[in-house]
Amino acid sequence: MEAKILDLLPLLRRYSRSLSDNTPDAEDLLQDSLAAALASQGSWRGRNLKSWLMTIMTNQNRNRRRRVRNAPGFTNMEYADTIATENPQSDPLERDRLQAAINLLSDENRSVLMLVVVEGYSYAEVADILSIPLGTVMSRLSRARKKVADTLEGKNIVALRKPI
Amino acid sequence: MSDQKKLTVSENDLHAFVDGQFSETRMREIEDHLKTNAEDAQMVASWQAQNEALQKMFQETAEDDDDRLVAASASRAGPRLKVPLQAVAALAIFAAGLISGLPVARYFSTLDNTVEYVQNLPEAARAGYVIYTSEVRHPVEVGAEEESHLVAWLGKRLGVDFVAPNLTKVGFRLVGGRLVPYAGKPGALLMYEDATGERLTVLIGRQPGASETGFKFSQTGDVRTFYWMDGELGYALSGAIDRKNLEALAYEVYQQI
Structure with missing residues (x-):
């Protein structure tokens, strides 16, 4: 099983990135998820290993983010890590805007969007991974897409102060 | 989301179209629908662009990682x-x-x-x-x-x-x-x-x-x-x-x- 998990590491890493606001968070999430998966090997009932790991990571992410949100005075200081500069083909500003847009999604809507779009799961598979009805997959996907589109188009910019 | 809904195209159908969740027949039907419905077509185009951007973004991070891992293990x-x-x-x-x-x-x-x-x-x-x-x-x-x-x-x-x-x-x-x-x-x-x-x-x-x-x-x-x-x-x-x-x-x- 360990070897199989190692084979899936690139996929798991990608999913952890897609759920996290920045790279250090993604690395932490990946580690937590691997530790959780290995600690609960006994509960893996021969189900599709990849889907099982995706479920674990989704749950770990929800728990982690809940903890972080509940921690008083939490300030995310490493946000600048999401500005990727290694790859000259993509516009770093565009990429940064997209990252900022998905960071605004709720955890639930975000995992559905990433499982469908980035990981390429079918809607039925996503329903299975997240243990939610198909209709809920659809409504979360729809909300996620619209929110990202609105953010990128600047529709949901909220003025913090009223103009004088 | 099955072939039963030949005449109507719901928003869910548009999502499923964008994500390639349908059979070829249904995909073609929706393509036809989009030719005559500019509003839906625009929505679909925007979601497709979003999908591509997301896929590209995380594909790139995966590749960066691979390079890093290769360099590290070397x-x-x-x-x-x-x-x-x-x-x-x-x-x-x-x-x-x-x-x-x-x-x-x-x-x-x-x-x-x-x-x-x-x-x-x-x-x-x-x-x-x-x-x-x-x-x-x-x-x-x-x-x-x-x-x-x-x-x-x-x-x-x-x-x-x-x-x-x-x-x-x-x-x-x-x-x-x-x-x-x-x-x-x-x-x-x-x-x-x-x-x-x-x-x-x-x-x-x-x-x-x-x-x-x-x-x-x-x-x-x-x-x-x-x-x-x-x-x-x-x-x-x-x-x-x-x-x-x-x-x-x-x-x-x-x-x-």
Whole structure:
């Protein structure tokens, strides 16, 4: 099983990135998820290993983010890590805007969007991974897409102060 | 989302179209629908662009990682990913014990003699090695630049004074250290690195009432560990370097502490 998990590491890493606001968070999430998966090997009932790991990571992410949100005075200081500069083909500003847009999604809507779009799961598979009805997959996907589109188009910019 | 809905196209259908969830027939029907419905077509185009941007963004991060992993393993003795994960599992169990404190803690409460304590050292040491040496951004909690703070802090948590062995004359500098759980109690993990980026870890745990042992050796995959008890303190030096060199380093550590 360990070897199989190692084979899936690139996929798991990608999913952890897609759920996290920045790279250090993604690395932490990946580690937590691997530790959780290995600690609960006994509960893996021969189900599709990849889907099982995706479920674990989704749950770990929800728990982690809940903890972080509940921690008083939490300030995310490493946000600048999401500005990727290694790859000259993509516009770093565009990429940064997209990252900022998905960071605004709720955890639930975000995992559905990433499982469908980035990981390429079918809607039925996503329903299975997240243990939610198909209709809920659809409504979360729809909300996620619209929110990202609105953010990128600047529709949901909220003025913090009223103009004088 | 089946062929029954031939005449109507709902918003859900548009999502499913964008994500390629339909049969070819249904996909073509929706394509036809979009030709005559500009509003839907615009929505679909915007979602398709979003999909592409997301896929591209995370494909790129995956590729960056691959490069990084290749570069990292090339600079080491062997491919690090071949390390078996039992070691990770071991640390996960220790960590679980620390968090839940229940069944695992009961398990460890039976480890009240030196034999069992020391037998578990190599596994925990490998776990620490595998998990933390692969960390690129934060392999340690406290860096070597704060060495006095580091040893004071870890020593306090272990309940014993200790010094971080100095391995510079054999080519390894201290990277730093972190607190790790071992046998249900705080343990210290120190990390060292040579000029090529090869890393070693030293796990130190304390077991009151334990007695001394000789050097023991254990190997799983590429990770080799020398471990021993020196009075109440258990030490385990792990690395992916050859046995002879690791043994010399273990002896150096032993002499200094």
